[in-house]
Amino acid sequence: MIELKHTTKLYNDVIGVNDICLNLQAGTYGLLGPNGSGKTTLINLILGQLKPTIGSVTLFGVNPWKKSKLLRRIGLCPSVEINYPRATGLEWVTYMVQLHGFRFIQAQKKAKESLDFVGLSHAMNRPMRNYSLGMRQRAKIGQAIAHNPDLLILDEPFNGLDPIGRHEMSTFLKTWASQGKGLILASHILHEVEAINPSFLLISGGRLLASGSPSEVRNILADTPYELTMRTATPKQLAKLLIEHCEIESLKFTSPTEILFSTRSASQLYKAIPKIIEQHKISITEIRSTDDSLNTLFSMLMKLHRGELIQGGLS
Amino acid sequence: MRNTLQNALATCLFEIRSSFTIQRTSVSLVLALFPPTMLGLLILGARFSRTEISNSILQDFTPLLTIVLIGLVGLLSLILWATPNVSAELEGKSWVFLASRPGGRISIFLGKFLASAGVSFAICIISISLCTLLINTQLRTEDAGRFWLSLSGIFLLACLVYGAVFSLLGVLFIKRAMTFSVGFVIGSDIIMGSVPGVLMNKFSIRYHLQEISLTWLGWFLPSSSEMAYREVFGDGYAVTTHIFILTAITLTTLCVGAWAITNREYISAYEA
16 A cells, blocks of 8 residues: 655755655554654655655555645545634535545535534534534544545544544544555554554654554553652652562652652552552552653664664564 | 646635635725725816816826726735735645645645636726726716726736736745745836837736737827837737737746646645
8 A cells, every 4th residue: 555665755954754664555554653753744755745855655556746646545634723714614625525526516415425424514514613623623534534535644633632522533433444444543642543453653753663563562562661650658668668569670769758660560560559558558649650651662762773772572 | 637627616716715804805895996096086186276287187197097006906916815825825734635635736726826816806897997987977088888898808817917927926935925926026017018129028918918908998108109109119019919928928827837836845834
């Protein structure tokens, strides 16, 4: 479906993506990376909106640069907001479908069907300035799927959605993926993408750091150092007990009542805490993670990439 | 080709529908009312002075003044509508939605060109109609119908050709398109178009429009005779030749713009 061979994109002296090699068959992919990691540049290279500085890109076996007919097979839902406050959802989606080469009547029919599919038919005749963030997100999905594309690319589709909206989006994406069509989901939040169960592409600093199945990524995560802060009245006793029961990499007393632990086995630590509380009657008033797992993962992958860490099972 | 035109028309209609906010409609109305208001004030001034000379000067200058005032608002409207064709989409972050469609880039270019030319021509038509009405009622000119029709034809050609040029400048110079458009008008039409007796002025758009105007409206340039003018600027071509040249400029400019917009990489605020 998509092939990138040593693809590099430079914006003058800034690197957008750096020497990426990929060969993606039809399927569901989660493109994960922190903000500014090169996800959008990669998507634009795949869509033929940008020309690689070095290397090549093929989409459905063709170089997509200036082959705009290929875009008929793609549905793109970018992360940006819709900027047509006066237009109604139906007008906008109809116009978007018209640009795929459909006549007005046909386009309007398809727009109505897709807005119905994303659950926006009740509000399709309202100006989009009156839409909530979730409704605008649905309208964006609607314009992406209305022409029945072979590959759907979504850039941060969960942005701004409330829990119900997130659940609905996950359900929709699972339904789409189950149809056997291509899906690329770009996000900087791991657990949102994980729910769709895709193959992962981990990108940071413009480089593809790792790729693989969810289990392979979980293995990587298992090796990631995990930091946890605990608040207790007896920090020294708690530290001694945790060192006895868990593999603690390091610890630091950050205040008279707070300890910062670093471990590679978070699950072991979480299992040990209730036992310690129960057996030794220690009171822990607060437990909090100091970093999010994906940032830690990316920082570890970057270190691996630079040779600062020894690799332990990456694909 | 049919798809391209169909998409361009869809873009034009969507653009006009979604852009007509109260502010933009007010700006267009102010532009449309500016020439008749100015003309009305001048006529009023001449009436108050009650001298034969002022009335005679007014009679001589009215057609030229009408053309200059309407030309000014027409150009201003075209600059406001045509030059931000790409930059507005990039800044509004809607570029990514449009450019990810087959032929989306050409549709943006042609659709916005049609919208800019259409809106500007509508402004010109309102101005022409009000000015013709004013001139006809106040100065009792002959053949107001012909005057209206001739001006409408001239400004239709002007909107198309200048709209195409400004659209091209919008594609080539995203950040300074308006400055370049004003520069083009000053450089090409005011400076180059005024150079007498050499081939250079024939390359300006103004020269061709002026020649068409002189044929359709009759001699309207004040304080000079046609013979003296021809001695300095040379003979014009047949009207059809001038129309053909302007059409060729429009089509060539549109082709270059369509080529440029499909061959350029645009980095939107979304990617930056």
